[in-house]
Amino acid sequence: MTESHTTGTSAVGEPVAGRAPARSFLEVRDLHVHFPTEDGLVKSVDGLSFQLEKGKTLGIVGESGSGKSVTSLGIMGLHTVGQYGRQKAQLSGEIWLDGQELLSADADSVRRLRGREMAMIFQDPLSALHPYFTIGSQIVEAYRVHHDVDKKTARKRAVELLDRVGIPQPDQRVNSYPHEFSGGMRQRAMIAMSLVNNPELLIADEPTTALDVTVQAQILDLIRDLQKEFGSAVIIITHDLGVVAELADDILVMYGGRCVEYGTAEQVFYEPQHPYTWGLLGSMPRIDRAQSERLIPVKGSPPSLINIPQGCAFNPRCPYADVPKGNVTRTERPELREVSEGHLSACHMDRADRDRIWNEEIAPKL
Ligand SMILES: Nc1ncnc2c1ncn2[C@@H]1O[C@H](COP(=O)(O)OP(=O)(O)OP(=O)(O)O)[C@@H](O)[C@H]1O
Ligand code: SF4
Ligand SMILES: [Mg+2]
Numbered sequence: 255m256t257e258s259h260t261t262g263t264s265a266v267g268e269p270v271a272g273r274a275p276a277r278s279f280l281e282v283r284d285l286h287v288h289f290p291t292e293d294g295l296v297k298s299v300d301g302l303s304f305q306l307e308k309g310k311t312l313g314i315v316g317e318s319g320s321g322k323s324v325t326s327l328g329i330m331g332l333h334t335v336g337q338y339g340r341q342k343a344q345l346s347g348e349i350w351l352d353g354q355e356l357l358s359a360d361a362d363s364v365r366r367l368r369g370r371e372m373a374m375i376f377q378d379p380l381s382a383l384h385p386y387f388t389i390g391s392q393i394v395e396a397y398r399v400h401h402d403v404d405k406k407t408a409r410k411r412a413v414e415l416l417d418r419v420g421i422p423q424p425d426q427r428v429n430s431y432p433h434e435f436s437g438g439m440r441q442r443a444m445i446a447m448s449l450v451n452n453p454e455l456l457i458a459d460e461p462t463t464a465l466d467v468t469v470q471a472q473i474l475d476l477i478r479d480l481q482k483e484f485g486s487a488v489i490i491i492t493h494d495l496g497v498v499a500e501l502a503d504d505i506l507v508m509y510g511g512r513c514v515e516y517g518t519a520e521q522v523f524y525e526p527q528h529p530y531t532w533g534l535l536g537s538m539p540r541i542d543r544a545q546s547e548r549l550i551p552v553k554g555s556p557p558s559l560i561n562i563p564q565g566c567a568f569n570p571r572c573p574y575a576d577v578p579k580g581n582v583t584r585t586e587r588p589e590l591r592e593v594s595e596g597h598l599s600a601c602h603m604d605r606a607d608r609d610r611i612w613n614e615e616i617a618p619k620l
Contacts, residue, residue: 271273274536276350277307279487280455281327285347286355287321287328294560298324300511301348307506308454313498313519313533316508319556322491325508326457329489330374331356331364352456370400373448374434375477377460379440382447383432389416389443390428397450415446438469445476452484461492461499480511496538499523507531510557513590517597527599527608529572533614577607 276283287299299321305559306312314322317602329349347584349356354365376382384392393412394405401408409428411490419442419467432440448456458477463469478501481488490498498505498519505522507515507530515528526532554571557563564585569575588600601608 273355274349275353275355276305276348277487277563278350279308279352280306281348281350282325282329283348283350285325285328285349285367286345287324288344290344291560291566296344296513298559299328300562302508302511302513304504304513304516306455308502309481309485311498312321313495313502313503313505313507314489314491315493315495315498315505316533317493317552318509320560321511322493322508323459326459326491328373329356330368330372330457331361331514332348332368341606347570366400369396369453370451370456371453372455373376373439373451373453375381375445375448375456375458375461377463378435380432381443382444383440385432388429388431388511388521388561389435389447390430392564393428393443393447393450396447400451408414411450412446415450415457416443418480419443419446421446421471438465438473441465441473443468445473445480449480449484453486455487455489456481457489457491460493461490462497463492475543477501490508494538495523495534507534510562512567512600513557513598514568514600515598521594521597525597526612527593527597528568529603530568532612533571536616566587566600574603574607574611577603577611579603 270608282305283303284299285299285302289296289298302321302325304312316322316326319521320554324343327344328343329351330436345467347357351367354363354367361476374574383389387395390412394408395414396406397403397408413424413428416428416569421439422429427435432443435443446462461477462473469603474497477488477490490501492498502519505515505517505519506513509524509530515526515531522531526535530552537552551554552571557567557570563569563584564587566575566588568574569584582602586602588602590598590600593599593605
């Protein structure tokens, strides 16, 4: 059985056979994204399932290399272009967006949806903004691809959007080139560009990593306000649980290309059920604590995605690997199981052991 999970009141289980149409606005079922390389098959995403409704935010959290960006590029149909164009990805599973299955759709249909129905904010705005064209002309272009309007109308829309994302003097700054903007302003300009067609799904991949803390907070506030205004479904991808603490309705924790914990933000923050999530919570930056004093850093390095360890992929780094687990052998992979309604975790430990460790050892130190 592959790992899969569903949200809310839906049952946990195998991906639905026979391509039953999705009930949610976005429904990802048993997504695999693998890259054949000379060293072997890189299983960047290995059986991921989740759902998202319009007006809701999902946070996908995990350390570097856990498959977050590959997941978002897979949804956007970008797995064969850009920085990931080196190898053609092998994809399987289902991605339903607004009743349409994208993995089996032809490239043209997906291209039409991209920009209009779904848009992405990248970590590095310079990778999305062309250096030789003004910010305005790029937003105009993005708008006119999907709207049959003259340049003047599109430019008015660009100025409106720049204003909306907090660029001062937008009617003048619309003529600036990307290098004339600061990092925070470029990020805002990219957000303006991604929103120009009112996308119903917005994926923000580490939207604030390169920015200082104050600008980071402003950008996150902006994404939240815009979501309220536009009612879109938003996926925020980050390695820092702190970033999604106030933004996300649901949180999916990824480790080695798979989901290890999924639940509402409240469940994941206040009753986390996976040792990796405990580690992430323990390594969250806190204003009142110096970096060196963070309590539970996740020691060790992420698993190879070519030779994912048998059994639990987190085992080599898990402080609780030796807690007795009945008849379970080390080579048995923990499946995602529901621990309470809508809350899933992939760990062999007994619930009683997990609760004891969380309540007695982890929570008091956070
Ligand atoms: N085209 C490709 N060919 C081979 N391997 C790839 C390719 N694209 C991505 N990968 C591998 O897939 C894994 C997941 O990459 P991904 O970019 O999704 O990680 P991430 O979680 O977004 O990390 P980060 O936080 O650093 O952005 C990495 O090990 C990466 O090297
Ligand atoms: S299954 Fe074992 S090794 Fe894996 S997270 Fe749970 S306790 Fe740790
Ligand atoms: Mg990434």
